[in-house]
Amino acid sequence: MSKILSFLFVTLLFSPSVYAQELQLGDPITLTEVTKVSEINAHPEKYKGKKVLIEGMIINVCAARGCWMDIASDVPFEKIQVKVVDGEIVFPMEAKGRNAKVEGIAEELKLSREQAIAMGKHRAEEQGGEFDPSSITGPVSFLRIRGLGAIIQ
């Protein structure tokens, strides 16, 4: 019995999925049509609450828990955040720079100025960068994707 468990342990430890080129995380992707990030950013009301499939380069990953990642838009300098429930899906740090397909629900996040400043500070701490609270002048709202499943290519 212990030999079987040892075998299972070693098999899982070195199974290709740990080091795979393509990672499937969370629920399987069901949608086939990709919605452009720029389209979602341009028309947030149209997509709020809807399930979408997006695709793009991963430009940032939560350094503490892997609980969010930023996907670059098809339009220069734009991006969209994909947030998952802590532990349900963990985006690996190595995913930065790779392409991802993500399926999830587009949700609007409305923050008061104080909440937006707190979030900015939080992200700066996570990323080890600097944050200027004066850059937030009022309430902020933005659309992000509540990730349900992803394929990191």
Place this chain on the structure above:
Amino acid sequence: MRWRKWNFILHRDIGYLCIGLTLIYAISGVAVNHTSHSFNPSYTIEKSAATVSKLEDGKQPDREYVNQVLAELGETGTFKNVAMLNPSTMRIFIEGNSIDVTLATGAVIQEKIARKPGLFEMNYLHLNKHKKSWTLIADIYAIALGLLAVTGLLMIRGKNKLRGILFTSAGIALPLLFLFAVL
């Protein structure tokens, strides 16, 4: 009594089976408990600053400039991708390294990541990142721990009875008292 013999055998053998996983979950548990903005339990993250040649005025960043930056940094890792974060900052993705370059000044911030050997794998199992088959194994392990507790409870007897009752009570009281104090 015959059942006591089987209880002892079960307790002993389940205990043997659980040693490996218990060590994995214990070590990973401590590491994961201390997750913070300054401590990632699975990765080593090193940030460093450097300066490279700035992008010439009027030029757009291209592959030639990316190669130049990498050469000046002595970076030989596998190139993954490049992205413009904003009009003035370019991020180059190398395997295990991301490099932010401020084009106008040549200022560079590098973030090198590496898996913590052993700990990465233990956290991978403990946090059940694999899901699928590991969920089943982890469930079996949880049941085994439950059996270990129950068979252990049935072993409280004889000259160690008082000690057993005291320690077991303390183990049960600790979480209850904590919850009573904080909730």
